[in-house]
Amino acid sequence: MTARPEGLPSDKLPVGGAMRVMGSETEYGIHAPSAPGANATMMSARIIQAYANLTRQRAAGGAETRWDYTDEEPLHDARGWTVERSAADPSQLTDRPPVLDAEAVALAYGRQELEADGSDESGSLLMNMVLGNGARLYVDHAHPEYSSPEVTNPRDIVAWDAAGDLVALATVRKVAADPELPSINLYKNNTDNKSVSYGSHENYLMPRSVPFGDIVRGLTPFFVTRQIICGAGRLGIGQDGSTPGFQISQRADFFEAEVGLETTIRRPIINTRDEPHATADKYRRLHVIIGDANLSQVSNYLKFGTTALVLSLIEAGQAPKIEVHEPVAGLQAISHDTSLTATVRLLDGRRVTALDIQWMYYEAAAKLAQETGVSDSFSGDGHTRDVLERWESTLGLLGSNPAGAAGSVEWLAKMSLLDGYRNRDGVEWNDARLGLVDLQWSDVRPEKGLYYRMLSRGRMQTIVDDATISRAVAEPPSDTRAYFRGKCVSSFGKDVVGASWDSVIFDVPGIGKLQRVPTREPLRGTEALTGQLFRKHATAGAFLRELLGLDPAPPPGPQAG
Amino acid sequence: MAAQEHQQPQSRDVEVDTDAPEAPPAAPEAQASVATQGVDDLLDEIDGVLESNAEEFVRAFVQKGGQ
Secondary structure, eight states, rough: OOOOOOOOOTTOSEEESOOOOOEEEEEEEETTTTOSSHHHHHHHHHHHHHHHHHHHHHHHSSSSSOOHEEEEEEETTTTEEEEEEOGGGGGGGGTOOOOOOOOHHHHOOOOOHHHHHSOTTTTTTTOOOTTTTOOEEEEETTTTEEEOOBBBSHHHHHHHHHHHHHHHHHHHHHHTTTTOOOOOEEOOSBSHHHHHHHHEEEEEEEEEOHHHHHHHHHHHHHHHHTTHHOOOOOOSSTTTEEEEESSSSSSSSGGEEEESOSSSSEEEEOOOOOOOSSOTTTTTEEEOOOOOOOOOHHHHHHHHHHHHHHHHHTTTOSSSOOSSSSSSHHHHHHOOOOTTTEEEEEEOOOOEEEHHHHHHHHHHHHHHHHTTTTTOOOOOOOOHHHHHHHHHHHHHHHHHHHGGGGTTHHHHHHHHHHHHHHHHHOOTTTTTHHHHHHHHBBBTTTTTTTHHHHHTTTSSOSSSSSHHHHHHHOOSSSTTTHHHHHHHHHHHHHGGEEEETTTEEETTTTSOOHHHHHETTTSSSOHHHHHHHHHHHHHHHHHHHHHTTSSSOOOOOOOOO | OOOOGGGGGGSOOOOOOSSSTTSSOOOHHHHHHHHHHHHHHHHHHHHHOSSSSSHHHHHHHOOOOOO
């Protein structure tokens, strides 16, 4: 549990440390080995459909809900303008439900099957679900994507992000159990090593009052270098991986700009997409696209925890005052140097390593946390101290004995496995089997995924236990609006016709028109505020009447106050 | 109400005390020695789970672009 300083309102988090409203997005690599030409969008829809079938079996009324696109604004730029739709790349138009026409479906799976099984009750293929744990599961471009529910701290993000991997696994099993369908594998990685990359994104809530220029200046040196603690490792150099070797990051070679709105082309280190999914004059949602998808829990924990700390530094005006010369080139040079000795030039003329820069951020974050009291072992926020300790010990190992971090830092774990093969079999970096090790590292099936094989041998440290992850598959976090969203879906699924990050829409017999419940404050709609309401009412009608004040004396709901 | 199919305990049977920053990772030397000791076993096990025909499998893994 999180300690709360006395007098802190229930909808505020302690500032200065690692606590923050945040969420993860994972696009999974998708592949059907027995049907290599299958349409990727169609296969992704099949995956979503599989989960819908599973949850329908589990929950009365179906724990699935359609996505509500009303508040999606992918062309809003945090620098203060909006891109014309006609000027945008089609892949940027993420606010429209993807259309999968009957022709594409028929091409991929045959017309008969479409008629028999390829659609939900309303006749359209399900592309988009809201889950009972508050997450979103949908088809994004040509990949299935799991977007975690909003959480308040890095430990919870590890749990709800790993829950997504169990959701992915459940869909793989479901499809594999159907003898009529080709089996589909899902991979938690970021490239096919043939010039294509797909993302793993992070989202952090920030006060809108922080100038965007401060965010760019404060974050860029950190993002150029944090890969040494949270890179997932990649075989091959260059976008197509054709230069033999091993590098720290899956994503580094796919970044081409310093700041920009795009996420699929000319990828920028700092992404300016500005869809707050919350009260827009108070918050911005910082959309981070530069991270690798992590299976290592420690790398994932540090990725979110240290980034949250750096955002706190930026908000306090205490980020290290450094600027990296040519950050895109620096990002790639650091990724390509597993000896951690490569240097980048700062604008003040110094040449420093990635470790040097990480230590500068660590020192500043530790100082701020001490000043604000959030890292105190008794009166602190319960998270910041642990993030700082793990960050410090990881940087220490990277500087003195990197092999000692192979049980926690993902790229080192993967590299140790590849080195094992190279030493035992005397093979070169371009050996096909090493390519398979790199790919199969991220297979979500525990019997096939090499990360999971390492985990089962006790070679990977964990942050949260199995029971916590299993619980996060079904239960939402208790301390954000994801609680309200998830509970609406799991308790009243058949009466919920749509949901999004900031709304839940009901269609309840007897209440008339559709009822859209806005949830624009991320720290309301919590269990503390709405749990009693869910426990009290067995039907959506009674629940909604009390929530919306159609009955006298409503308790505080997600929008009360 | 997590469904049984979500449980893969055989793959995650390592319990690590997560609430104890004072119980940090093993000393580097100890970890290194464990690593050397078990590496052959580990590779043998992984040989057994790798997909057959590595070259073909890796070549066929072709993705469409994403974010």
